[in-house]
Amino acid sequence: MSQSTISPKQDLETLANWGTACLTRVIAIDSQSDEESDDIPSSQGQRVLSDDLRRFFSELGYGAEQDDAANLIITIPSNLGADAACPPVALMVHMDTAQGTLAVPALEVLPGWDGSRVPYPENPRLTVTAERYPDVACFVGDDLLHGPGSFPIGLDDKLGMAELMTLARVLSENPEIAHGTLVLVFRPDEEIGRMAAVEGLADELARRGVRYGYTIDGLLPFEINVENFNAAYARAVIAETAPAAGDAAAGDAAADDSVEFVRLSVHGVNTHGATAKPEGHLNATMVAARALAALGARDDIAIVDMQSDPALECDAALVFAVRGADAEARERAASALREAFAAEIEPHAWKGAHLDSASVAAPAAGAGVGNGANAAARVIAHLQGLLREPGPTPLLPEESDGYEGYTNPFFVAREGGALVLEYRLRDFDPARLERRVAHVRALCERDGFAVESKNQYIDMGPKLAAYPELVRWAEQALQTISQPVLRRPIRGGTGVDPFLERDIPVANLGTGYFAPESEKEFTSRQNIARHALWLVHLVQVIAADPAETAKPASS
Template sequence: MSILIESYEHQVIERFLRYVKVDTQSDPSSLTQPSTEKQKELGKILVEELLVLGLSDAHMDEYGYVYATLENNTSEDNIPVICFCSHMDTSPDCSGKDVKPIVHYNYQGQDLILPDDNGQVITKSNHPDLTNQYGNDIITASGTTLLGADNKAGLAAIMDAISLLIKHPEIKHGKIRLLFTPDEEIGRGVNKVDLKKLGADFGYTVDGETLGSIEDETFSADGVVVTIDGVSAHPGFAKGKMKSAIKIAAEIIEALPKDRLSPETTAGKEGFIHPVSISGTVEQATIEFIVRDFSDALLERHEQELEAVVMRVINQYPNCSYSLKVQEQYRNMKQVLDEYPEVMNIGLKAIQQAGLTPIRRSIRGGTDGSRLSFMGLPCPNIFAGEHAFHGKQEWVSVQDMQHASITIINIARLWAERGEVS
């Protein structure tokens, strides 16, 4: 059975345009949960829309998580409970305030010049996926902010799918749980999630890029903090005495590999060591790194190489020292998902039955699904159509979001059919 986007009256564009106008940027320097109160403004909108749809238990908790249930509409009680999850926050890397979305109808391959900054031009050469978008409707921001398709495209697709399931009770499904999270962009998306309350057996995050893609593999990720203790002295009398921790930190960064193990020179399954922050004084400086690889063993090897670089530089400076602290962030969700092949098989079939060619991919990053999988909710990631995220040239196709909505419907339907024959 195939369900195509032409079969239903979608509301994904209306929802998306509404959601992106709400500033939900998260803040890594904040110690609160959620990191910014403004994320709750979108949470309130989503709760109200869910209540209007008839999901009477829809609510947002004190930490900014939105929960809701679409009840089973079959006579079967052995259908697994499926969760669909997207995050509400946008990246701290680019402003999400006063987003002005622009719909470029019936795209024909032209350059998209963003009107509030003519230097921001979206071209096919820089965005190859646009070659597959002829005739579609492309949404961009105006040139001074990100768009917020990451991950409001996922929110819109889920909400559209739930609305369509309610309008079309002939589509059978089991119990569906919705989870909308704050702070995913700063790595805290599931810190306070209540999985017992969620009560789902399997999940799907809707936070992927290319049409038809489904991802069952992420990086394994650690954060590493290197603290350097130098020797301070009055700069007027520092000859032979001062050993600046700032300059030592700079030497460490300069000594990192340049032709490998960096984001600028890696792709595919290659990992990296990436300095993301440096701060300090002559006496003490700190470098924060993120370390990534698809293999846990290689991740550890990269951290050993990083420490070897630090030691080699520090050893040139008598009376100076360092400390290195590793903090686990998330692990490759494939380690869990391989134990539940049916979750991926249904996802692949759902994409195919939406009239698409499934693309099985790995993510050079992480999603809420990475940590949810290790917390007991196996959770691959399906496409939402978002592209060039975290920047001013972010864009999304309306038709790709509609396909994501149909894929969600198909996933729910296929799990119900599986329950009927089990």
């Protein structure tokens, strides 16, 4: 580095105030994307957020543009002088949040957190402490910012957004801080993988001469990511079968005095796949498979229906037909059913997992009641088979960490007269991912399911290996502010393939929060300030390294 960097005039407390104000501003706008919409952006909330961001940057004196794919682009001009050999650098976040995320009008603030239980006002079941979750020790002493504890609040990626907004304000009020042209990008529909928006953006950045980029979308404080999962998706369709001889259809059973219907609402532990092991992910699909395996085959209990919660995919509602000659016999069967599920759930109660039970009317026609004679029973048998024959291991996301992959049967939905079981498959080793896909397909075909699969994204690591300067710059900026360097892979993806195809290498930087896409999400005021300061020094480090930024693009 040919020159030293300087810090802004403002102290960390001022930056914390600015950053908290930015986060509060954007977190109050519901911008979750909508996979059912064909529009880009897929939701009106993203348009509202984009308009608000335009106003924010306009007040700082920066121009804003929006391309045909709804990408909001802010340009902060270089202050290096006409002779400087520093091409534009892109800093990118996404505007949408995951399904199930809700806006909050204000953040809960816990000053000077001592590591004891975080008091989520709407979810006393949660026990989040530094002892239970050692990774959050870095937040002890900070002023925590969190939601009510009943739904995710969208720190992915609104925390990165707030840090980028804070960077822009710092540069606006500290013109002596040297930097090249910065292209700040706010992308729509990243969570639902709308690549059309990214393709157009990649073309636009290439046209503008952008040669490097960073997504500000990582999890842990100060992490640097240049590797990510290879990913695939599988979808199995399980048709309802005719009731076995002597069994009643659901509609007929409604009039049978010997049958009652019980709905179990299984509330699992919702986590991102990236943090499933340290946070103890628990999906209702696997709870059901294990509980019913422990219960064993019974003539008086039959699963009739199961459907995952679209807002919280770790939760599901399961309906059972309970038979008995009298009410007492039926209650004994229902009690045994509840106990089997409770045995699976209770060890996870401190993480918020719980079980609700209610008597319900017969399910819609088309769901069989006979043992093994309906789609829900076939799904359960399939999942139990997966547990017996897991294929490549680790099997489930809650068993997988670091460079390990997983196979995740994460969602069950009803479509007409059939159930659909969806799988996420992830691995850093492309060959192992292929084996995971082949194993799932083989199990589905053996069980008589119609199955299809597709690849989703690939590891950016091999291409980014040619650009070590992306890591070096980020590490130098961390050293300047006396923060530890953390290199780790992304246990997910960032959707940067179109940039790499246009010779624009893009690494990912951490934003610093806990429990992505979970009701437990939190960050801190001081964390936002520290990360904004990291970005302030990063743009200076890049500007001071003309030997790298002036290199010709690869052919």
